[in-house]
Amino acid sequence: MYIKKKAEITKIRKSGIIVAKILENIKKYIKPGISTNKLNKICHELIIQEKSVPACLGYKGFPKSVCISVNDVVCHGIPNKTEILKNGDILNIDVTIIKDGYHADASKMFYVGYISKENNILCQEAQKSLYCALKVIKPGILINKIGYAIQKNIRKTSFSIVKNYCGHGIGKKFHEKPQILHYYCKQDNQIILKKGMIFTVEPMINLGSDKVQIMSDNWTVKTIDKKPSAQYEHTILVTKYGCEILTHQSTEKIPKKLNNIIKEKT
Template structure:
């Protein structure tokens, strides 16, 4: 069931999204050679809790950390570890969510660790821009397929593949709500976009094949061919005046 948010609920959700965005910004500043993903996760949790919020991911379905931190060929759901030390040239996808007064904010960004290869930078640039292409298509009266089609066209035109196994989603009182928001699709198809809907648009774009596999820990999802993957995400409100990005940092 799709839940349309009231103006009061959107106001609360904006604060959850602001906290999530600031936590993600803080994580990005910490991405440096020699830093462990565990240290970054600690920073994220401390900031969210200092803001009077709760990390959305901690304990969600049994996930053991406050942020998903996915390095290089890890697509999503990377578990932070003390032994995972970032090195020069890594690309680091950080996914962060916060719950504030019963509402969730959710966002992700892929950060370069020091200087990265031109190939890695091109993948990150394309994934980020495909997100904004999807957001531009998220107009009231349109369809979910408009969003996925915009993301898919942009990424595939540049030689990349779009992950099919994981998609975006509605977000609000629950971290994952209806509708699903695929990063591929056909314009004019799918659920109609209505004012009051809040969705998380999150392209996961691979350098090689679109197929992925999940490791033995049940969470860490990697590219099937070992090539790089990038992940960007914003929580977005559908309004009569166009899409509004909620997850913007201070």
């Protein structure tokens, strides 16, 4: 039920290229003094230029085209005119588009001017935890190996993993099965990864406590201790030898296609 056909993979791959392009192009606009609402408008225009649809806009009532989460906002931040970026801020921009009926979803962290050393390390470890997960993805492994890889990396730090939200299957629908936990759960062992599965991996890493709270808008999720949070996300295809990052960007520190099958010596 989770396996995508060749034609579907081709369409999701095209959607992934567009998402990656938008995340690459938005960077030059991120500077002190710009509002998150302005960034949302720019992203919206970029999506439309690609003859695509912003999947977030109107999704279960979400009012904007992308999610922008600043500092202590963990996820689902709603862009607005009064939220003005300032030097030292960190923010996550989460882009999901629909092209020819198929979704792709990715997010990454951006820095405003010069950020603190602590926040820089937080963002680096969030990205590293995602990469650690991608390096274990291959056919035949239990799905909980993904969360184990993330947890193993974060346990080396003083940071915490948000457990309230997870990755997800993606395709014709924004959110499909299976769910991808970002921490190890022994009981999450009912699914074995197979070639053709497509899902997101999107660990959210907090500087302090892993506890979060939903604001009165019923969307914005913040850390309960008001400390910063960081997240990186990719849409992933399970391949014969490992995985392919369908939302791969030019600045990545990891290849687009990963061969995670260790060939035995003969």
